Amino acid sequence: MTFSPITHLRHVDIAVPDFAKQVDFYGGRWGLTATETESGLTYFAAEGSPEQYIVRVRDDVDKRLDLIAFGVTDAKAVDALASSLIAGGVTLISEPGALNTPGGGYGFRFFDGDGRVVEASADVAVRKHRKIEVRESIPVRLSHVVLNSPQPEKTVAWYEKHLGFRLSDTLDHPHLGGLMYFLRCGPQHHSMAVSRCPHTSLNHISFEMRGLDEYMFATGRLMRAEIPKIWGPGRHAAGDNTFSYFRDPNGNIMEYTTELLQLDEDTWHPSIYDTADPETSDQWGTSNPMDEWVSSQMFNDADKGLYTAPPV
Known part of the structure; x- marks a missing residue:
């Protein structure tokens, strides 16, 4: 591919067996903000980032990398990327469509060459964020x-x-x-x-x-x-x-x-x-x-x- 429709890294989602300790670590020690919590699922944002969340933690018996999410320029580029991946023999997990994660948007998931799950998305709503102040020791x-x-x-x-x-x-x-x-x-x-x-x-x-x-x-x-x-x-x-x-x-x-x-x-x-x-x-x-x-x-x-x- 000579041109990449990928614009940036959106979020990284992990599953862990000790869910409570991981949630406490991100929110209590690392400096992230828990934005939404469901049963066995917590989304964390960075106060200086427009992304709805940058890390998602899921409760599971096994530790794993759930997925890596990348931003794409627009919905048209999402569709074009999906078509390109299919033509290249890449296995899609889902077809392009509306996302039901925080901020919504339009995207799809697929497996990379090693079997990891990757998500590509566009049109995700921007989260209200702020300037991180001098000596404020939390992630931007x-x-x-x-x-x-x-x-x-x-x-x-x-x-x-x-x-x-x-x-x-x-x-x-x-x-x-x-x-x-x-x-x-x-x-x-x-x-x-x-x-x-x-x-x-x-x-x-x-x-x-x-x-x-x-x-x-x-x-x-x-x-x-x-x-x-x-x-x-x-x-x-x-x-x-x-x-x-x-x-x-x-x-x-x-x-x-x-x-x-x-x-x-x-x-x-x-x-x-x-x-x-x-x-x-x-x-x-x-x-x-x-x-x-x-x-x-x-x-x-x-x-x-x-x-x-x-x-x-």
């Missing part, structure tokens, strides 16, 4: 999502072919080769990335903060609350963004970030970063090293929901 919006795949090159090729994502940069391991691939659907350096892993799973979800001060206040707030810190604080080379990774109550990894690179589509050329260089992981040199333990935390549990649509 959803930044990006990183996926684990045992065949990352194949996963990247699928998203390039069917959804029009473009490669921004690559992390290269001296022995493993391509370790992480950063993909964009607009000027933001990456809205999604794919990481090499023994199994298909969620690597992490990232949330954008107002600025460096707010990012550090949030990092310190969680550290003082003894939320398990996995990696950071530091600043990556690829994307030039800050990072602090924490483990949530169900073993998923969540990231605070800020200052993710905005690039010029006409002049940008992808780079390959060597992971043997410590500045690739952390330019500042302030974080704990990226080692086998950190990697194992990022691997997460193998996703049990592949090629299975969530009930809602």
Whole structure:
């Protein structure tokens, strides 16, 4: 696909076995706002984002990534994308139509090449939001999502072919080769990335903060609350963004970030970063090293929901 109708990442939906703790974590610790709650289902918004919600949590016996939702330019583009996917042999879970999630809109769901559920939508109502104030240590919006795949090159090729994502940069391991691939659907350096892993799973979800001060206040707030810190604080080379990774109550990894690179589509050329260089992981040199333990935390549990649509 030479042109991508995808505009941005809307929300990431997860299912967890310890629903109450996850809801308390997002609302009580992470800084999100619960907007709607049903039986075993809670939607969380970011105060600075026009999206109706950026994370949905569902109660289930199994932990899984329910779906990743992307915005599309308009309803016509939604229909065109559905037709393109069908022609490309992609399995649709639902036909384009009215959505019954908060904010409504028009969209459909389908399986990606690894069996994850993806939603594409347009015309979702804008949520009333506000400017995040100086030193307010809560997320402004959803930044990006990183996926684990045992065949990352194949996963990247699928998203390039069917959804029009473009490669921004690559992390290269001296022995493993391509370790992480950063993909964009607009000027933001990456809205999604794919990481090499023994199994298909969620690597992490990232949330954008107002600025460096707010990012550090949030990092310190969680550290003082003894939320398990996995990696950071530091600043990556690829994307030039800050990072602090924490483990949530169900073993998923969540990231605070800020200052993710905005690039010029006409002049940008992808780079390959060597992971043997410590500045690739952390330019500042302030974080704990990226080692086998950190990697194992990022691997997460193998996703049990592949090629299975969530009930809602």
